[in-house]
Amino acid sequence: MRPLRYAINVTLDGSVHHEAGLTPDEEFMDFWTAEMDRSDAEIYGRVTYEMMESAWRRPADGVWPDWMDESEVRFAERIDRAKKYVVSSSLTAVDWNAELVEGDLEAAIRTLKQEPGKGLSVGGVTLTLALADLGLIDEYTFAVHPVLAGSGPRLFDGLRERIELELVERQEFRSGVVVQRYRPVALGR
Numbered sequence: 096m097r098p099l100r101y102a103i104n105v106t107l108d109g110s111v112h113h114e115a116g117l118t119p120d121e122e123f124m125d126f127w128t129a130e131m132d133r134s135d136a137e138i139y140g141r142v143t144y145e146m147m148e149s150a151w152r153r154p155a156d157g158v159w160p161d162w163m164d165e166s167e168v169r170f171a172e173r174i175d176r177a178k179k180y181v182v183s184s185s186l187t188a189v190d191w192n193a194e195l196v197e198g199d200l201e202a203a204i205r206t207l208k209q210e211p212g213k214g215l216s217v218g219g220v221t222l223t224l225a226l227a228d229l230g231l232i233d234e235y236t237f238a239v240h241p242v243l244a245g246s247g248p249r250l251f252d253g254l255r256e257r258i259e260l261e262l263v264e265r266q267e268f269r270s271g272v273v274v275q276r277y278r279p280v281a282l283g284r
Contacts (some may be wrong), residue, residue, distance in 0.1 A: 097140055
């Protein structure tokens with residue numbers, strides 16, 4: 096069974112707005128590329144899918160923008176070729192190596208988890224809340240940035256039940272970002 100892993104950047108005060116944290120340096124971009132290498136596919140809600148596509152899809156001419164450094168190009172190439180599943184009630188079609196998840200969310204994700212492979216990754220806020228409520232997330236990775244944002248969307252507002260987690264890994268970066276990886280206690284033992 097493929098594990099479903101959630102990973103996100105978050106500020107010290109809990110903001111997950113995509114511009115709230117530090118600008119990633121090469122070391123941190125390489126971390127995110129390695130995270131993607133841990134999975135066979137990405138699962139996104141509509142908002143995250145559209146945001147990631149606008150930032151990381153290979154341009155029509157095939158040439159990455161000049162503003163990208165080598166670590167950003169490595170990440171862009173990895174995410175561009177990744178298989179993607181999109182959960183949306185408003186989109187009728189997707190591309191960028193993606194397909195829509197249709198029908199019952201829990202059944203669809205359980206089916207994807209049953210397929211052979213390294214794992215599945217999920218990002219975003221709203222979809223992740225639903226998946227956490229359903230008990231489908233096997234690992235949570237929080238990249239905590241040394242920033243107080245003061246605003247922005249927050250993680251897991253409205254979670255139905257408390258989920259106890261155990262720390263399984265911690266990694267510090269030169270930038271001050273600390274990545275903490277957790278597993279739900281019931282799954283970790």
